[in-house]
Amino acid sequence: MSASPLVLPPVRLLPADELAQQALAVPLLDRALRLARWAAPERAVDAMGELLDADLVAAAEELGLAEGDGDGEEDGLGEAAQAWAVAVDTGLVDLEIDEEAEESTPPGEAAGRAVQGEAYERVTAGDPQDVLELWLAAAEAALAEAASPDLEQLRDLVDDGEGPAGEEPEWDPDEEAEFLDTALANLYTLMALDDGTQADQGAVPLPVLAASLVVPDEMEQPSDAVLEEVTEVMMRLDDHFRLLAPAGLLDYQPVDEALIEEHEESGPPEPGEELDPEEISRYGLVRLTPLGVHGLRRLLVDAGASAPVVGDLAGAGGTELLDAMAGYPDHAARAEAESWLADRKPVDAARELLAAGRGEDEGAPSRRLMCQQTLTLVGAEAEPALREVLDDRQLGGLARVWLTESGASDVPTPDADMIFWLTIDTLAAQLAADDDVELLSDLVRDLVARHDGFFDTAWRVEHPATADVLEAMGRLHPDRKAAKDARKAAFKARSRDGS
Known part of the structure; x- marks a missing residue:
């Protein structure tokens, strides 16, 4: 694996003894x-x-x-x-x-x-770690072989004019190895982001993986030239994955031979195009095996990537947990929270989470949102900890939400200041998470519609992110007048803060 600054989503790993049995x-x-x-x-x-x-x-x-x-x-x-x-x-x-x-x-x-x-x-x-080390060495050898041309590929290079007749054709093994490394890292990421609800059990369609290597993020509609490149990358990946399957790194359903003959006419499905599962499978499906997840993670970490494992934070403090979870996909954050809560008493866990949620630093809104979500997994025994922070300006709003949703009695009604502070805080966290723009736009529109004179009050909220949130609302609100009001409110908030 080449050096990489990647920060990857967390994955689940099987126990070492189970992985060793699979390796053998x-x-x-x-x-x-x-x-x-x-x-x-x-x-x-x-x-x-x-x-x-x-x-x-x-x-x-x-x-x-x-x-x-x-x-x-x-x-x-x-x-x-x-x-x-x-x-x-x-x-x-x-x-x-x-x-x-x-x-x-x-x-x-x-x-x-x-x-x-x-x-x-x-x-x-019989030591599982020795078995896994041996398997990983074998897998690395298979990766190196997959990135090397065979005699048929060398002949094709000559026939295609990529190497002069009578001379050794050009083939850059380092470039091919980097291509394969990047494809596997993207596959690792796509599988880690999958929440397990897909019918294909985490398998990634080959066109999707190829598109992740070719189509720029900002390109909404791929050009014909880009789609042709996706097709070429698919065929290239198909060759590699057929070679890698016996090494135990991945399960691969190859591209339908008939499609290989037809691809020049039809091309692959466009990214995002809806196809029935049977049709998708004809274009190839690939998933990392549990061994593959383990081995690829090892290689990525050795290359300098950050590749966490669900459960790694079970012994961490509340602040470290919440900061990390803010960057996790929802399903992984929930699994990590459940692991962290497993060996803690509910009331003690709630107190530690609430303490970790305090702060006015840039990451504090995200910690509070993660705190609120984690507290939904805690039972009624945690109620005393939530009542202890009802008068806390930063935590009182989320405490009231938890108590109300838990069916507690005598929950004090929040005043307007607390409601608006919690609203700004929650929006700041969601903006920091870079959530779906369309969903955020709908949220902003509904929020403003429910509160008459929202911006007249919102700019006065004493929260470090007030101006930034209002400015973002101006960008996100679909109504031009409301967007203008949001920008005016943001200006007032900055003027009040002297910034």
Whole structure:
């Protein structure tokens, strides 16, 4: 993975022992382990560390890949060679080749031997972390191979004129690896943002993933040229994902062969186009496996990305929890809150959350909104903590909301100042979250419609974000007069604050 400043949504991870069981069942790793056992006590190898021809055939037979003839037999030998390469790359077998023999022995002749390596001993001891480390090494080898051209691709480059006849065609492995890394990081993000309500169980349509690599965020309607590029990227990803599937990183339903023949005429569906599930699946569906989520997260973190895991904040303080949750998708924020609350008494948790919600810093409105949402998960035992802050200017409004929604009695009615302060505070939090502009516009319109003279009162609210919120309301309100009133109110608020 290349260095990355990415800040990624949190993901859920399976326990290490479950992931290790899945890793041992991955075809690529399973075959490498079987060959490491088969190779004991030693096997002859050539100067490149590859099996000799007769042993390669025996290895394919050991793996059940030697059936058939012609192309089928060649494919079996190729898969056996790949499994042997993984065994060597991951240390399941160690090579002992004399330097002089390495230089003097012709290809295909014995130059040394392979013996079981230390990695084999560690993995067979059964420690889940050792198994996962081995699987990740195998997956990285598969990623490197997927980013490398095969002979057919090299021929295509020459045929397409991308490399002069008789010369080695240009192929930038670093560029291809970066392309694949970015595609997998986008897939990771799209899956992390999925709330689990989709019928495809988190699988991402290949056109959606391709569009995330090509279509600029600000482009509402992709041009024909951009759609053609999306098609090209889809075909490129299809090649990569077919190679990666045996490594256990992802589940992949390839592009329908008929579509590959038709794509020049029809092209992929446009981003956002409504298609029935069966039609979408023809364009390819891809999802990271639980192992893939674990492994890709490791690679992203090693590359410098921030990639949190749901449950990481279970032991954190209230302020750290609320600050982090402000940047989480709704479903992940709820899961994180439930994890944090699990080992805390409701009243103690409520007191800590309310204390964390205080403040006049820029992030305080977002913390209070997260506090309010988290408190909806706390039972009636927390009521004393909420009553303790009824007179608090910053927390009294949300406390009244909680008590009312919980069916508590004798909840004091908030005065106008508290209502308007809570309104400004909530809007500040929603603007900071960069919520859907259309939804915010509807909210602003309805809010102003319910309160006569809203802006005449709102500019007087003593809240650090009052002017910014009113200015944003001026941008968001669909009515020109109301928008003008909002901007005037924002100016008054700034003048009052002397800024």
